Amino acid sequence: MFPSFDVQAFLRDHWQKQPLLIRNPWDAWANPLEPDELAGLACEEGVESRIVVQTDGDWALEHGPFADDRFATLGGSPWTLLVQAVDHHAPDVAALIAPFRFIPDWRIDDVMVSYASDGGGVGPHFDQYDVFLVQGLGRRRWRVGQRCDRDTALRPHRDLRLLPDFAATDEWVLEPGDILYVPPGFAHEGVAVGDDCMTYSIGFRAPSRPDMLVEWADHLAADMPDDDLYADPDIQPAASPGEIEPDAIARLHAMTIAAMADRSAFAAWFGQHVTAPKYPDADWRPEEPVTAEELMALIDEGAELWRNPASRFAFLREEDGVTLFVDGSAHPCAGDLAILARQLCAHPAVTLDRSMAAGIDLLAALVNQGSLMIEDGQED
Structure with missing residues (x-):
């Protein structure tokens, strides 16, 4: 985390309890993505994006992908572009997650990036997840208010969950590098102060009990035999x-x-459920599959294997090692292979060396499913 940030105090006093403003804790903040790059992503198929336009006190929502000229036709009304999972496509944005890894990786959802014109925002609302809001470019006024729940009244709106009654209890203007943490359920509203306002939302997911019950039961039922039936061999005559x-x-x-x-x-x-890809239709596989022998040959070239930012890695400790979960697949690992599995989960990249020979088949499989990417380490 940041050198001057007290993780233990944050977890004790703020995590899922109270919002917290963190004034620029970075050694040297640099905005990791240009506005034009964000707009370009919003025009691509397979990238989840939205535009919210505010007109006469109301908000209208459009879903991408957008035509290249859409941003030039938005006019003078305040507007906001939101692009989901930008960390999957921009390594410098993915790097923003690193200081927040005191929260387990399996809780991390993605990094959403927003760009807003002067006065742009998405209205007062509340979310059901923890979020760190990092101001990247320009300035944004954040107001935080009451705690909400499923019984909180919402404005009638077809697309957006907006609060009709919002009374701010705290208000701050964030400058580049500043961070606002907002726990689940707290009403909040962010409004751009001036043009070229970019915010990076590092969101954390929490599995819902209903979803887990349904999906766990479906998983169990899929493997059960049809003749696993109720039995009552000792039944007595029915009184009624x-x-x-x-x-x-x-x-x-x-x-x-x-x-x-x-x-x-x-x-x-x-483990398989929580590491399943956020966008399962995305295909990150290499154009040509790699063999274990080819990976071994790359060792002398100083090759590195980088985790795909879109991939999810986690492990469970077992009596004889660990089970490694990657993008919904499970890999039992023991001995040196268990050490390698923990390395893959701990670091964004590993350098190939001879000690990895026992795991070379696993590494090749992860490369071929698009979860790891090869960087050969050779100078151009």
């Missing part, structure tokens, strides 16, 4: 044929819960 008796409910409940109570099976499923 229309009653579902307590003994039957107890057996049915136990039958269901037993299937879901295997902690090891849940952990294995969750």
